[in-house]
Amino acid sequence: MTINKSQGQSVSHVGLDLRTAVFSHGQLYVALSRCTSPLCIKVLFAEGKEDMRTTNIVYQEILPQL
Structure with a gap:
């Protein structure tokens, strides 16, 4: 599963x-926060x-210039 598809699951x-x-x-936050237990994460x-x-x-080139 991709990280984007894992959001909300x-x-x-x-x-x-x-x-x-x-x-x-x-x-990285999204990928790690999907797991229900930190003991079940392997990197x-x-x-x-x-x-x-x-x-x-x-x-930086795709962010709006301020």
């Missing part, structure tokens, strides 16, 4: 593949990545 297990940065603003990070972080991607 509750699921018993969540698995995230973060081997490449794929998230735009807010998507796959790139091999050798020890800091367990991902990049929040914001495309």
Whole structure:
């Protein structure tokens, strides 16, 4: 299931593949908050990545200029 399709749903297990940065603003929160228990969340990070972080991607060129 895609993150966008998961909005508004509750699921018993969540698995995230973060081997490449794929998230735009807010998507990580949506993906993680769908799960009914934090014990049922599995996240796959790139091999050798020890800091367990991902990049929040914001495309500045599509935001309105102030």
